[in-house]
Amino acid sequence: MSATTQRAAMFVGLAAGAAGLVAVLARERAGSSIKDLTPRGESGTHIAAARAFNRSSALLALSVLTDSGIEHYRGSFANKAMFTPLITSALSLAAGLHGAADSGSRRHRARHAIYLGAGAAGIAGTGFHLYNVLKRPGGWSWNNLFYAAPIGAPMALLLSGALGAVAERLRDEPAVEPQLLGMAAGRALGLLAAAGLIGTVGEVALMHFRGSYQNPVMYAPVTIVPVASALLAHAALAAPREHWVARAWLRITAALGFVGMGFHARGIARNQGGWRNWTQNILNGPPLPAPPSFSALALAGLAALRLRETEK
Template sequence: MLAAGASTLGVSVLLDSAMEHYRGSFRNPAMALPLAASAISIAFDGSGRGGGFPRTASHSASVAIGLTGLGFHTFNVFKRPSGLTFNNLFYGAPIGAPGALILSGLLGAASDRLSGDGGALGSGRLLAGLAAFGIFGSVGEAGLLHLKGSFQNPAMWLPVTIPPLAAASLAVDAMTGVPRPWTTALLGATALVGTVGVAFHAYGVSRNMGGWRNWRQNLLAGPPMPAPPAFAGLAIAALGAVLLMRRARG
């Protein structure tokens, strides 16, 4: 399930970064790197065969490129007049977006490690903590974008209510090593939020001028359709961590 979660998250990163960087006309050649890294990682995660230097290198590259992108995006926000303000967070490069690529690389690498002896990852607790951290980060990103949209649709509250509850419950399970049934239920609901979110964003695109007849412009205008599956990917990976914790407890 970790590989499936990493692949789902990678697809979200690939499509989202492709759209956002295309909108930015790829004016910096480095803007092509997250597309290449996520595409290669997806191919390896989907192959189902663990280990090997190429796989390790691809996941390491995803983490490195994600960290570099995090630096670029942070600089893009802080270089604007007044620095760190809500206005600059709304309209600057999304600071949290490269984090998804980092998480995709880490989860993919963890999946490869588990195909062997697993080591400390075999208990699932470290992975549960990582997934919880990732969900909290995605909640922050969704909250910022939905605040920008003034939460005009009540459904916009879903990704800032259900996923943080799931992440908090998962974090407690990671600390105690005891997975609880409601954590599984909340993670399932989080995956559902990520799936249904695509439909809501598609509806949002259709409400733009010209609707889907003007798809070339409206897909770029948003809301971003590839973004919600990040919740689904992280929830799937988290469910994999929960299964590992249950197995470790016998």
């Protein structure tokens, strides 16, 4: 593969990362404007957070839809259940886009049902993937963890459903001091996003370990993302105040997801035939749709921080 093609792939990826960072900053600025114009605890802040979680759910669903579509196509859809994540993630994507445009203060029953279905499909998919690992010769081994069905992949669908479901639940809460799971909504949402970041980075750590961390950049997600999760969890558990370090780190994490696509595109371009042979290399190269899952959860974390700052 020529160096020119590799540079072009990197340029496209970095351009996507820059565009993603601009979008993150623009969204954050919009969210800050809402917070500044909305008196403390008054109606509007929790609806803005709910819509942000709908957007995050949609981005995660898009990642699952494209990634599972590629991986299950490679598996020739040998089991008809392999169509399930495609259907549920497509529905979750549609629900997320619809919820992002909805400023209503009541949950949408159809969206909520779709999100619950996506969560259930994620749990079932984890069971199927675990079975796929254990039934192979050697059972629970590094080789099977590396090359059997990825155990962590269906959890992204579960997270998409969870983010959307809490967004719908948040809409039903009163405007003043909304509660989720028996705690302040900002705190609950922050802890959920922090847990999602840790769960997502676990699968990445396994796959990059399989790749022997041959490129030092492969350490970025396994170092940046855990710090973002820890800062977000601390901000959620601490007294409500401005957490500018957590906010800045979450922005970096959001941009990392888009930049990661660039490096994965470069990895595909380095295979024999490069992008001219994309029908083969996109199946064998690093998963192109996976990195934006970090962006989705980081955006959810930013929304949780904005809500947390309005709480008493």
